Amino acid sequence: MSAVALEIRDLSIWYAGAAPAVLNIDLAVQRGEILGIIGESGSGKTSLAHAVLGLLPASATMRGARLALAGTELIGASPAALRAMRGPGAAMIFQNPGAAFSPLHTIGEHFAAFLWRDRRMSGHDRRARIVAALHDVGIADPAARLSAHPFQLSGGMLQRVAIAAALLMRPALLIADEPTTALDVTMEAQILHLLRGIRENAGVAILLISHQLGVIAEICDRVAVMYAGRIVEEGPVAAIFARPRHPYTQALFACEPSLIKAGALRLPVIAGVVPRPGGAGCGFASRCVHADAQCRAVPPPWQADADHRYCCHRIAA
Amino acid sequence: MTQLVPVLATNGLCVDVPARKNRMILADISLALHGGEILGMVGESGSGKTTFGQAVMGLVRPSAGTITLDGQALAGSSAKEFRPLRRAAALLFQDPAASFNPRLRIGAIVGEPRRIAGIGRVTTAELATLVERAGLSASVLRKFPHALSGGQARRAAVARALAVVPRLIIADEPTAGLDVSVQGGILNLFLDIREQGTALLLISHNLAVIRHVSDRLAILYLGRLVEIGPTDAIFRAPRHPYTRALLDAEPEADPARRRTEPPLMGEVPSIFARPTGCEFHARCRFVRPRCRDEAPGVTGIGERHSVRCHFPLGGG
Numbered sequence: 001m002s003a004v005a006l007e008i009r010d011l012s013i014w015y016a017g018a019a020p021a022v023l024n025i026d027l028a029v030q031r032g033e034i035l036g037i038i039g040e041s042g043s044g045k046t047s048l049a050h051a052v053l054g055l056l057p058a059s060a061t062m063r064g065a066r067l068a069l070a071g072t073e074l075i076g077a078s079p080a081a082l083r084a085m086r087g088p089g090a091a092m093i094f095q096n097p098g099a100a101f102s103p104l105h106t107i108g109e110h111f112a113a114f115l116w117r118d119r120r121m122s123g124h125d126r127r128a129r130i131v132a133a134l135h136d137v138g139i140a141d142p143a144a145r146l147s148a149h150p151f152q153l154s155g156g157m158l159q160r161v162a163i164a165a166a167l168l169m170r171p172a173l174l175i176a177d178e179p180t181t182a183l184d185v186t187m188e189a190q191i192l193h194l195l196r197g198i199r200e201n202a203g204v205a206i207l208l209i210s211h212q213l214g215v216i217a218e219i220c221d222r223v224a225v226m227y228a229g230r231i232v233e234e235g236p237v238a239a240i241f242a243r244p245r246h247p248y249t250q251a252l253f254a255c256e257p258s259l260i261k262a263g264a265l266r267l268p269v270i271a272g273v274v275p276r277p278g279g280a281g282c283g284f285a286s287r288c289v290h291a292d293a294q295c296r297a298v299p300p301p302w303q304a305d306a307d308h309r310y311c312c313h314r315i316a317a
Numbered sequence: 318m319t320q321l322v323p324v325l326a327t328n329g330l331c332v333d334v335p336a337r338k339n340r341m342i343l344a345d346i347s348l349a350l351h352g353g354e355i356l357g358m359v360g361e362s363g364s365g366k367t368t369f370g371q372a373v374m375g376l377v378r379p380s381a382g383t384i385t386l387d388g389q390a391l392a393g394s395s396a397k398e399f400r401p402l403r404r405a406a407a408l409l410f411q412d413p414a415a416s417f418n419p420r421l422r423i424g425a426i427v428g429e430p431r432r433i434a435g436i437g438r439v440t441t442a443e444l445a446t447l448v449e450r451a452g453l454s455a456s457v458l459r460k461f462p463h464a465l466s467g468g469q470a471r472r473a474a475v476a477r478a479l480a481v482v483p484r485l486i487i488a489d490e491p492t493a494g495l496d497v498s499v500q501g502g503i504l505n506l507f508l509d510i511r512e513q514g515t516a517l518l519l520i521s522h523n524l525a526v527i528r529h530v531s532d533r534l535a536i537l538y539l540g541r542l543v544e545i546g547p548t549d550a551i552f553r554a555p556r557h558p559y560t561r562a563l564l565d566a567e568p569e570a571d572p573a574r575r576r577t578e579p580p581l582m583g584e585v586p587s588i589f590a591r592p593t594g595c596e597f598h599a600r601c602r603f604v605r606p607r608c609r610d611e612a613p614g615v616t617g618i619g620e621r622h623s624v625r626c627h628f629p630l631g632g633g
Contacts (some may be wrong), residue, residue: 241571267529
């Protein structure tokens with residue numbers, strides 16, 4: 001199987017009659033790698049994730065040179081081909097695990113349904129596989145949980161169950177969209193620890209979407225910063241956290257509460273709002289303290305120091 | 318700060334599960350909050366933070382203890398007696414957009430508490446002043462809630478709270494769901510309100526966020542106050558093992574300082590099965606035999622700093 005779990009080249013997404021949501025994305029995630037995507041609301045993070053799973057609404061148009069999951073091209077693929085990729089190709093966990101399960105069915109019934117591809121498996125084997133999957137994500141007494149309904153489990157435990165469900169088909173890529181935002185910090189630490197273990201043991205690639213720098217720093221190998229539908233900076237986590245280059249990344253770091261020194265009298269903000277993607281020039285120009293006429297008119301070029309790339313007129317390599 | 322009558326004081330406050338005696342959601346909470354002070358209240362889900370705010374607002378009835386607002390006792394008041402007292406305090410809900418009537422314009426929403434409190438009609442000029450104090454332009458008054466961004470809705474909720482000129486504002490998870498680029502603006506707004514002598518209670522599970530604006534912190538575990546003290550003292554040297562675990566659990570924005578183990582395993586136990594002795598003992602890294610059998614009392618440490626632990630962690 002291909003060593004590249006996800007490969008995206010020059011991908012753009014439009015919703016019917018509206019401005020583009022995502023523009024000219026280039027991204028690759030290797031097996032066993034955790035890539036973080038960080039950005040504000042409206043930056044296009046979630047549209048990108050939905051494109052990878054073939055979950056975009058029918059009104060959306062996707063154009064690009066390549067969108068490949070474990071070597072299989074998804075652009076122009078039939079609905080049946082997309083369906084076949086969901087599970088073995090990529091699986092996703094969401095912010096609110098409570099909404100991911102039907103309140104009327106037990107955990108065991110959910111997992112049995114998720115194994116529809118293996119309908120010739122015996123009941124005994126199926127049950128053993130489900131119990132093993134729940135055990136792997138740290139659920140105590142998994143056999144007893146099979147008869148539990150979702151409301152009987154806490155948010156943290158449900159997120160563990162959702163991760164077990166996502167891993168059931170042994171996907172090449174796990175997409176985690178704000179997986180700890182709804183959880184307490186203590187549970188967040190446990191879930192992040194679990195995700196790191198999954199990467200090490202199962203070798204799955206993880207695409208982690210978050211707006212929290214602390215979460216990205218804790219488990220990601222690389223990070224891509226998105227702004228107004230585009231990636232503006234990408235590279236190894238250590239390089240970007242040591243030396244953020246794009247003015248937007250720098251502004252985000254300045255706002256991070258855990259990085260602000262105690263005793264600050266006023267907390268920093270980024271004035272203004274995220275513009276609609278697709279304007280002339282640099283998308284961040286309207287909020288950037290360094291912006292000049294060139295930034296507003298001409299799309300910025302990519303620059304790079306080794307494997308750390310960023311897209312800006314004003315910052316010299 | 319001169320020790321005048323506190324804006325909010327609770328003494329031995331307990332709240333039980335409705336219709337179930339001795340199933341405490343809040344157990345024996347005593348604290349005081351003065352005008353011009355911001356108290357951050359922190360704890361995991363199920364720690365009773367939200368219930369505390371609701372008890373102060375008279376939305377749930379205490380089973381024991383007292384609450385005083387500006388020296389006037391609240392607990393035991395009937396709903397009718399409560400109304401003028403409730404005007405002294407305003408509650409900002411977790412999801413501000415959900416607390417707005419979607420069919421009213423922002424102007425009507427912001428003026429609503431004044432009408433309910435019977436203070437009389439609010440002029441457009443007064444409404445404009447209110448939203449401007451909350452950092453919005455007067456043009457939002459004619460908009461409907463759906464047209465506001467998350468940050469704007471949060472500011473409109475603050476403007477509505479300010480309409481009755483409260484002595485106390487309680488904000489439940491005031492920055493949940495906001496981008497980091499705008500959450501600082503909301504917190505700065507609380508600093509402005511504090512300047513005017515209002516007392517603020519900020520309820521959050523995110524220590525990093527409220528650290529910068531809170532004068533003091535109160536840490537709740539399973540409905541009990543386990544530590545309370547000045548924010549900088551607690552960040553420098555947390556005395557309760559639970560406080561320490563909460564601080565350690567905050568993810569640091571530094572990839573060089575990753576943790577190898579989660580600092581706290583398991584979850585908050587159910588209030589229907591309170592552990593014996595110290596209620597934190599089953600998750601505590603520093604547990605000793607005494608902790609399993611004997612409930613700890615409150616130990617004072619320095620000025621305005623106290624902890625409920627048999628073996629408080631060392632200072633410094």
